[in-house]
Amino acid sequence: MAIFELKEAREAPADTKGPIHWAKEKLFSSIGNTILTLLGFYLVYMTLPPLLDWMIFDATWSGTKAEITKDGARWIFIIEKFDQFMYGFYPESEHWRLLSVLGLFPISIVLFKYVLTNSKAKLALLIAFPVVSFILISGGFFGLMHVETHNWGGLMLTIVVASVGIIASFPIGIMLALGRQSKMPLIRTLCIGFIEFIRGVPLITLLFMASVVLPMFFHEGIEFDKLLRALIGITLFQSAYIAEVIRGGLQAIPRGQYEAADALGLTYWQAMFLIILPQALKISIPNIVGSFISLFKDTTLILIIGLFDILAMVTLTNSDTQWLGFEVEGYVFVTIIYWAICFSMSQYSKSIERRFNTENK
């Protein structure tokens, strides 16, 4: 017989932790690895300082165009044209309306998440926010001046197109995904046909079709808003992709879940909305957000049917004879904005995933 004493925990040996050990293990573990590490440092050394010089240290941040002396980025161009990048040709006196929508957004989120507890009130907010936003942006009601869509532009247009595309395509995508799995041959065939057609065609083509073909279905003389046409094209495009992403999620749900829902006596729609979709959507979040991020970037294509989003603003602002040759600053600025928004979206998706994971374990 043997009895063993309880041992106290000790600290790990000094040479198996700390930054030096980390560097040894991760950066210089072998000759090949060391060469790659050094090469990497060299590349950073060659590119980063000049980039920082251009963007920050040698950049011109204030003053007028005539006063530019440094050879870095001339950010005064962006500052000068900032309103156009943000709002396009939206009348300056009405910019407050766009800013109110921007302000209402976080307020609504706080209301939705922390203040409202009643699900009916939440639903009302969910409907009210887009309606109020539309009234504010488009005007024509309550004494607000009507701003025609061809005056919309810049980042504001990008966000309008992307959010409408995202919000409208989501429910359509869900219906298409369910339809594709339907036992009714007609519905299934229609959904498969639609999805495969849309996925087999580039977005540009869809936009052209929406802009040229759609009006043919309406009586001549009826003005059919150009932006609306683009929105329809983008929504159809996006919903086909969302449908496929959600289908992937649906297929990952074990058959037992469908059977248990059936055996309990739930109807098809109850089973889908209470049991299957919550699980399928959760699995699909990373891909859904990924698809939304691509859509956000794809919105730039609307410029080919004559809508001026933020990217188109670079070209447009550079055609001002006062400000020729400022493309580089423009593109870098737009790049930073796109990156910031897309990166936030992907971070947000990561945080949702984490939250769901902890809830279920």
Next chain:
Amino acid sequence: MSEVEYMIKMQGVNKWYGDFHVLKDVNLNIKKGEKLVICGPSGSGKSTTIRCMNHLEHFQEGNIHINGTDLIDDVKIVRHIRSQIGMVFQHFNLFPHLSILENLILAPTWVYKKPRKEAIATAMHYLERVQIADQAHKYPNQLSGGQQQRVAIARCLCKNPEIMLFDEPTSALDPEMVSEVLDVMVGLADEGITMVCVTHEMGFAKKVADRVIFMDGGQIVEENEPHEFFDNPQSPRLKHFLEQILDH
């Protein structure tokens, strides 16, 4: 109707998966309150038989009557029949995104349109009965297999079913958890609910069953009261089967 009140009547039920004939002329009458155990080798059609009873499986020929209703391929009829039947699956099939309590009140609130408070009270009652009331707010993945299966049974009981179907309820469990599930099932049997169990648990069958049925190759091969069934099997196939499951 005949003099005896049958809860489940299967007459000449035939089913094919493509060209494969899974159920061959299955005739089975189960009285109200009867406890029936079905056993047989895998692929013998025993699960398919009970899955036909609540229309999880579609059958091509024959009739099934559940509590007087002819089971036909009609959404409303199927739902009416399912509302009287609780089914316990081999792999529990709890809904992992809902808490235990939410799993239990789902059918009462959505199918039977009961007020939430009442549904919760009923759910807590049955959770206490299967002795896991303290886990009500956990999620299924946080429970052991045995606990999950007990939750699954409680979930069925919340429907106040006429019939309980068990599809190999203990086959996916670790050995030490089998008895806690069987105990709950024995308790149910004492209450006079009609039970149809696909299981190989001999002890359970001897203790609880009114009748045991042996299926092989898609048909009912032998049927007897439990002690005769196990101690004095008649057909060679059943003898062979019993030898196999007892010989270790």
